[in-house]
Structures are given as C-alpha cells and as structure tokens.
Amino acid sequence: MGLFKTAALEGLYVIEDFITETEEQELIQAIDSRSWCGNGPLPTFTDFIVKRFKQQKIIDFEDEPNMCIINEYEAGQGIMPHTDAATIFGPIILSLSLLSSCLMKFTHSNNSETQFLTVLPPRSLLIMTKSSRYDYKHSISKDITEWFDGGENGEKQEIIRSRRVSLTFRTVRSSGMDVDISS
Numbered sequence: 521m522g523l524f525k526t527a528a529l530e531g532l533y534v535i536e537d538f539i540t541e542t543e544e545q546e547l548i549q550a551i552d553s554r555s556w557c558g559n560g561p562l563p564t565f566t567d568f569i570v571k572r573f574k575q576q577k578i579i580d581f582e583d584e585p586n587m588c589i590i591n592e593y594e595a596g597q598g599i600m601p602h603t604d605a606a607t608i609f610g611p612i613i614l615s616l617s618l619l620s621s622c623l624m625k626f627t628h629s630n631n632s633e634t635q636f637l638t639v640l641p642p643r644s645l646l647i648m649t650k651s652s653r654y655d656y657k658h659s660i661s662k663d664i665t666e667w668f669d670g671g672e673n674g675e676k677q678e679i680i681r682s683r684r685v686s687l688t689f690r691t692v693r694s695s696g697m698d699v700d701i702s703s
C-alpha cells in the first residue's frame with residue numbers, strides 16, 4: 521500500500537490499494553444487489569472500510585463518517601466542479617474508487633488558473649482535507665480518454681474510462697443535520 525501526497529496540494533492524499541481486488545468485487549456485488557437510496561446508519565457492507573479508516577488513523581473517533589454517498593459514472597459521465605459545503609460537512613472527505621481510474625481536477629475557487637490533477641486508481645482512497653478540501657473545487661471530466669504525466673521517463677499515460685463507482689464518506693456536522701442536503 522503506498523501513500524502519496526499529490527501535486528503539492530495541501531491536504532490532498534491518495535492511498536493506493538486501500539482495499540483488495542476481492543473486497544472491491546464484494547463491494548460491487550453488495551452495491552449492485554440493493555437499492556441505492558436510503559437514510560439511516562451506513563450500510564453494513566461499509567463497516568470494514570470505516571474500521572480501516574480508524575485502524576490507519578485516517579480519522580479520529582469524533583470525525584467518524586455518518587454519511588456515505590455512492591456515485592456511479594458510466595464512460596462519458598463526470599461531476600461538475602464543487603466544494604463540499606463547509607457548513608454542513610466536516611473537515612475530512614474520503615472517497616474510495618472502484619473499477620475504473622479517472623483524473624480528478626482541483627481548481628482554486630478564487631483563481632481558476634491554479635489547477636492540480638490527480639489520478640484516482642481503482643481501489644484507492646482519496647483524502648481531502650485542509651486547502652484541497654476548502655479552497656478548491658474538485659471535478660471529474662466526461663472524457664472517455666484522459667492523459668496524465670506519470671509514466672516512467674516522464675511520458676504521458678492514458679486512462680480509458682469505463683464504469684466507475686465511488687463511495688464518498690463524509691461527516692455531517694450536527695448543526696448541518698437540519699439542512700436539506702438532498703439536492
């Protein structure tokens with residue numbers, strides 16, 4: 521398992537191979553076999569992930585996530601630039617990627633020319649805190665083919681996007697509990 525701090529962006533980390541291929545397959549089976557909408561406690565199939573967050577001291581007990589959003593991206597789908605509301609969600613946003621790699625772009629909220637790209641490989645965990653979480657908007661393009669600098673000897677590497685599922689864990693602040701976050 522390798523932890524790397526990405527692109528000199530404060531508070532942004534990606535942990536590769538946070539889960540195994542078997543765990544990835546089990547998660548996909550669990551996700552695909554039930555309704556995706558639900559309120560209440562996190563689904564039990566995410567228990568081992570939250571346990572691992574604690575074991576690896578990625579979260580403190582107080583920051584334990586109480587929300588998990590599952591997003592599905594077919595090839596050609598992305599997510600618009602946004603910052604998770606600071607008044608509603610806690611200081612750590614965690615996103616586990618399944619199936620397909622993609623690039624996530626971070627664009628400074630006050631200066632759109634300040635941008636960073638990071639690769640999210642399947643089974644990796646993205647950790648967004650500090651500046652990356654508060655000062656930047658994050659987005660995923662609709663591009664089916666993406667390129668990034670990362671190959672040996674500095675050559676470009678290609679990502680061919682296919683179905684990607686992500687599990688994003690957040691802590692809803694108690695003061696944010698009354699806010700409608702459904703839209």
Ligand SMILES: O=C(O)CCC(=O)C(=O)O
Pocket residue numbers: 589591599604615616658686688
């Ligand atoms: O798919 C991801 O990794 C990120 C999802 C996200 O940014 C969101 O649901 O707000």
